[in-house]
Amino acid sequence: MTLSVENVRTSRKVLAEMEYTPAGIDKGYSGKSLYVNLSEGKIEPKTVTREMKDIFTGGKGFGLWYLWQAVTPKTKWNDPENEIVISAGPIGGITQYPGSGKSLVVTLSPTTNSIMDSNVGGYFGPYLKFSGWDALELQGKSAKDVVLYIDGDTGKVTLEEIELETGASHLVSEILTEAFAESEEDKKHISVVSTGSGADNTLIGLLNFSWYDPRRKAVRMKQAGRGGIGTVFRDKKLKALVVRFSGLTGKNNNPVDFGKIQKAGVKIHKEINNFDDVQCRMRQAGTANLMTTMNDYDLLPVMNFQYGSHPEGKKISTEVFISKFTQNIYDGCWYGCSMSCCKAVDDFELKTGPFKGEKVVVDGPEYENAAALGSNWGIFDPDFIIEANFYCDTYGIDTISTGTMMAFIMECYENGIIDKEITGGLELNFGNQEAAMELLHQMGQGRGFGKIAGLAIRRMKEFFVKEYGADPDFLQDIGMEAKGLEYSEYLSKESLAQQGGFGLANKGPQHDEAWLIFMDMVNNQIPTFEDKAEALHYFPMFRTWFGLQGLCKLPWNDIEPEGNKQLEEANKVPEHVQNYVDIFNGVTGKNIDKEELIRQSERVYNFQRVFNLRMGFGKREHDKVPYRSQGPVTVKEYESRAERYDGQLKELGYDPESMSTEEKVKVMRQHREEMYEKLMDAVYLRRGWTNDGVPKLETLKALGIDFPEVVEVVKNHL
Amino acid sequence: MILVNGKEVEYEEGMTVKRLLEKMNYTFPMIIVRVDGKLVNKEDWDTFKIPRGAKVQALHQIAGG
Structure with a gap:
């Protein structure tokens, strides 16, 4: 293993480079994105259009739009045209509000063969933007392992060969931080994106996004974990991405208010x-x-x-x-x-x-x-x-x-x-x-x-x-x-709404769209199908918004204001929703309200659903879930919670005492699977989709995403 | 009997909010309790006695990763 910092410094061989004048940030956007083709060694800027900002907002929205343009319905995850797109959103990088440094990563996934998005902390996204780039598009495949270096201070992007033979991501991050920093003080200006040997050897590779922790004098890492993005990264022969930016102030986004x-x-x-x-x-x-x-x-x-x-x-x-x-x-x-x-x-x-x-x-x-x-x-x-x-x-x-x-x-x-x-x-x-x-x-x-x-x-x-x-x-x-x-790590058996939260999620069963277990199973606040469908509309849309902006979900509802409990819709944490409206307007100078906030998400969410359709997924049959997520598969499971399940069967009109456990498992399953089908009906209706889970043309039109290429995809499924 | 989040729960004589939450194993730190529509502040959970037949809401404020 080649681990020496000195060796990294002396072995750097530039394969391609581009000098640029970093675009000043205006109202949260640099107006430029960075395109890198690893097959051709091409590095070039692209313009972020006003239409992109109006329709896709930023973050995951930009990632989806670039990926849509890059691939065809036949593209597989390991084809050169697949891209990894990394983007912070317009709010990303502010330092006044907690949880504002997220990067959103989008690609075609090796495990789902469709669209994957993953959000991650660490300094890369904000530093990328402040270096002049609203998004980074990585396309093609390099012949050899390469490192992409973005120097936001000098305005230079280089694609380099570097001797760095290690399959351990924590070492890659440490060594590159040290090698690219000019001093101990400079280390905090570096962020590295890397992965390890597991990304070469499995389909579930992740990306680590680093930052330097001066209190510990150690490099820390957060993970863009879901869906094998690291596997795509290594398939492209990317060893690491490094960004350097030393000009951080509280006002880099040049906010309006x-x-x-x-x-x-x-x-x-x-x-x-x-x-x-x-x-x-x-x-x-x-x-x-x-x-x-x-x-x-x-x-x-x-x-x-x-x-x-x-x-x-x-x-x-x-x-x-x-x-x-x-x-x-x-x-x-x-x-x-x-x-x-x-x-x-x-x-x-x-x-x-x-x-x-x-x-x-x-x-x-x-x-x-x-x-x-x-x-x-x-x-x-x-x-x-x-x-x-x-x-x-x-x-x-x-x-x-x-x-x-x-x-x-x-x-x-x-x-x-x-x-x-x-x-x-x-x-x-x-x-x-x-x-x-x-x-x-x-x-x-x-x-x-x-x-x-x-x-x-x-x-x-x-x-x-x-x-x-x-x-x-x-x-x-x-x-x-x-x-x-x-699946991510929550038991959804006793919450029909959460079964939908997992099963209907665009990228697959991750809880970042909706976590409704308490509202549903414990609080009993959403008893009807219509109630559950409303929750499965509002919360996924609201939470999608964080991914458009470069924000973390946690400060929304893992802290609550004093008066929140008095409010009718306490679960939405209305005061914090207003904070987000204010921050967005403060950065961009726009004048959205909480309804427009949801519409921003709906545009991107529905576009992602159509993108899934384009890739051969995204219909009712793809929203089905394994029965383990809905109820007890085995006799042993049933009997471990027999009192609960017997009680439920009594409510359904059965006499559990006269039934074998096998019979009880069977009728319980029949009932729960029927409930899930009804839930899908209700959610599709609420979201403006057909009963097969396809966004209707009028829905796309109302959201302003009825571009010819989108309509073309949808028409094939109506 | 009392109703807790719409489900029947056996009543205990002199049951306080605190006792009810223990009985239900409701340990989550962010719960709002209303008894017959009236908010019971956390500092009163130990002393507030729930009447027989009451409708109790123990609303867990949404969380999750």
């Missing part, structure tokens, strides 16, 4: 200061604050989503992770984020793998990672979870997909679908830490059964049926993927 932004910021900083300790405790626990709650409410995935809680859940509770995280240190992944939730475990000594015995900084675990790499594998050891989290990140593999697909493998193993002979000797029972960690290393390094596991669930199901004669129906029931993407 700075005071308006400041006012909103001061308000929420005070709320975080006053209430976080008695609300979510984001500053102490990050999103791991949910560990105890999810276990208490039977929502924590245990052993491949069979169960929602476990007596040993207390060993990986919120309090346990608080005790593991370094406290009383600023943990924002962008400047000005007083929510400070990207917790870390410092000086963690690794027990396994290529870095065994080394002490490292582990970013997280966040809730998703702790549930994915712990309870869902039947493992309740926090140190194991921290170690698995570290290795997923540095190998560059998605923690959520790794967690959900390992849980699937374990259930297959326990059911005799695969055995020790197939797994190369690994006894992959639930709870077997040693075997699970070994398989993780095999995935990261492309060895043994790890090569099969790295195919992810959809392809593994096909493989197990073809090679080992597995029952396809059973695998469909227990394989927690939809559209080819692994």
Whole structure:
């Protein structure tokens, strides 16, 4: 492995370059995007049109629009014309309001074969924009491993060959930060995007976005995890992206009304200061604050989503992770984020793998990672979870997909679908830490059964049926993927609305569109299909908006203003919605209201649905979900919650006492699957789609996205 | 009986809001409680007695990753 900083500095060989004068930012936009063709070594600017801004706003919207133009319906994820597009939105990079440094990444996914979007913290997106680029388009494939360097200070973009042979993303980030910085002080001006060897060896590769943490004197990383974007990155022979920008001020976006932004910021900083300790405790626990709650409410995935809680859940509770995280240190992944939730475990000594015995900084675990790499594998050891989290990140593999697909493998193993002979000797029972960690290393390094596991669930199901004669129906029931993407880590069985939140999500079952479990299952606030459909319209649209702007969702509702509980629509956190309206108007000088905010999202959301259609997906049949997400698949699952399920059957007019458990499972399933079909009907109606899930022409027209090429796609499905 | 979020829950004599939340295992830190439509502030949960037959809303403010 070539790891020396000096070696990186001296081995840099420029293959292509472009000098430019960084466009000044005006009202949140630079008005330019950077296009790089890796096959041709071409680097050139493009103009961001007014139409793009009006229709797609920015962030994910820009990513979708560029990708739409780049690919055809026949394009596959590993074709050269596929792109990775990275963009912050117009609000991205402000430092007055928490959670304003997100990058949005869009590509064709290796696991879904359709559109993937993933949002990520770290400094890259804001620095990219302040270096003069609203978006970065990466197309083509390089012949050799390359690094793209954007120097926003000098106005130069170079495509370089650099000797940097390591499959460990944390080292790539560290070395490149040090090599490109002129001094210790300069390190905070560098952000690196990279991945690890797992992205070469699996279809679930992720991208790490870095920033330098001067308090720890360490490089930190956040992850664009979902859907194999890192795998696309490595397929293009990209080793890393590096941006350097040293001119950060509070006003780089050149906002129209700075005071308006400041006012909103001061308000929420005070709320975080006053209430976080008695609300979510984001500053102490990050999103791991949910560990105890999810276990208490039977929502924590245990052993491949069979169960929602476990007596040993207390060993990986919120309090346990608080005790593991370094406290009383600023943990924002962008400047000005007083929510400070990207917790870390410092000086963690690794027990396994290529870095065994080394002490490292582990970013997280966040809730998703702790549930994915712990309870869902039947493992309740926090140190194991921290170690698995570290290795997923540095190998560059998605923690959520790794967690959900390992849980699937374990259930297959326990059911005799695969055995020790197939797994190369690994006894992959639930709870077997040693075997699970070994398989993780095999995935990261492309060895043994790890090569099969790295195919992810959809392809593994096909493989197990073809090679080992597995029952396809059973695998469909227990394989927690939809559209080819692994489920994120919440049990949705008892919440029909959340089943839709996962199943109807554009990119696949990720909770970033909607998290409705409390509103539905606990609060009983959305009892009718129409109520659920309204929630499945409003919340996905509202949350899509964060991805257009470069914003993080967490400050919206993981802190709440004092008077929120008095309000009719407390779940929407109306005061914070108004903050977002004010910030957008303050930056851009536009005059939107909360209704136009939703319309901005609707344009992009519906465009993404049509884009899915264009790629051969995006209809009712693609919104179907595995039954494990809807109810008890097995007798054992039913009997573990028999009182609850028997009670529900009584309400439906059955007499559970006179039925066998098999009969009860069957009628329960029939009922729940019917309910899901009715839910789809209601949601499609509310969203202005046909009963087959296709956006109607009048819907597209009303949103102003009825361009000829969009209409052409839709007409084929009406 | 009382109704909690629309579902029947067995009533206990002298049941306070705090006791009800314990009984339901409602441990989430951001809950709004209304009894027969009237907001009960958190500082009163320990003392506020829920009447028999009451309609209780224990609204968990939305969260999630």
